[in-house]
Amino acid sequence: MTTKAKTKRLELSLEDAQAFAQRHGLGHLKPEYIKRLSELITPVAHFGQQVRRSPNKDDAPAT
């Protein structure tokens, strides 16, 4: 679903992934998990952008 070009543009660098992990209390994770975190940003962002936005600001989320 995602082209190589898009993947390149979206993927976090290892340094960015490490910084993200440290910022959110995950800094001690093994390097291989940090690497996986850097890869996962692509599909997560892709799915997030696939979800349509509500046209009406009053549309509250489901609970």
Add this chain to the structure above:
Amino acid sequence: MAHMNSTSNKSAAPLWAITLADASARIANKTLSPSDLLEAYLERITAVDERIHSYIHVAAAQARLAAAQAGKDIAAGHWKGPLHGLPFAVKDNYDVAGMPATAGSRLRLKHVPLKDAALVQQLKAAGAVLIGKLSTWEFGTGNGGEYFDLPFPPARNPWDIKRFTGGSSTGAGASVAAGTTLFALGSDTTGSVRLPAAACGAIGMIATPGRLSTQGILPNCWSLDIPGPLAWTVEDCAIILDALFDRPPHEKNTQPSLRRSVGKPITGLRIAVVDDPGPGFPNADAPLRKGFEQSLKVLEQLGAQLTRVKLPISAAECFAASRMIGPAETAAIHERELKEQAELMGFALRDKLLAGSLVRAVDYLAAQRLRRTVATSLDTLMQGFDALVTFGTLHMPPRLGVEPEMTAFTVETMLTPFNLSGHPVMMQCNGFHKGLPLNWQIVGNRGDEASIIRVASAYEHATSWRKQRAQP
């Protein structure tokens, strides 16, 4: 005992292969003892479970005690109802007092709850006999793949042990299909009851949210978690749900039981047909498409009025929304484990928690807003119909461990729209292709499980698929 006429004591089927309704009638009329029935299942477990790994924990001694007590009570004239003396098993993310509740995880190998999950409590109170705990993906969740890195071997599909059972209630699907239990309880977030039912040829059903308690089941996603039974026939499923539905006292004597919908004609019933997943997902595999069209013909021959409609929001978009809601909530629920014990997890759970940690709040809320839209638009669509039928999975049961096949089987489905919308839905076997089960879904209006049972049982009675049993 209005249902006794529908059962037979002359069946040549082995005890592990008789239906719940049949077993129930035989026990009620005292031609079968709960202990003899239990022993048939324990023997079946000994015979086949080393090949399919449907169980994590078999509590034979406790089950024998419970079956013996049920036998005594029934002999003394204290028959509690249709589930009295019948064996069942639960996915290992359900709490059972005094029994390990590992949830398939190295992190919980020593976890022994003090209290039963609410549904287990209800089944025990109805006299059912718990055999043990069933295999599951770790924590009852995953990413679609199988990585052979958990403390228990993965369950295998009884129709072909090289194939996947569907997840995450892997053991529930395998056990019902192989006859290592009479019925099972699983849990569903985005398909975990219905995928194993589909891959293993069983019935799997989720009711309208709120009708079955989630108390005592390891949470996975607060917004979408829902328990559900797996059984071999539609009538069996109706009997289980009748016992489990949590009705307010003033409704107890007025709500029709689901079992009364079994065998009712469907002449004139208005049924919506969704035969297209919409953009983003492929068409169903050819055998599933053929099975679906043949099943529609059966409904037409039974007098139902079919109308082709489209889903208001595509299955792929619903799946994308579920990928925001599910992983984010799972990561929130198990944040401490990710921070402190990530290396003890299998790849699939860790991957989901890592992904959930990356979900933006804005995207999560967009998904929750879409969930409301999916619910209201499906309510509107369903207004003119008694039920809706559509594909279940879009692919045939995949080879275990072949990740692209497994992920496609789990991801590319018609399941998530109904998780998001909160409509009751049943996964039903509607044929076989080269020895593997086909499947479709029957969806009801909110609160109307009875119409699902009615349509599904009419279809089941008009076909012969329930006569085939897996021999792993």
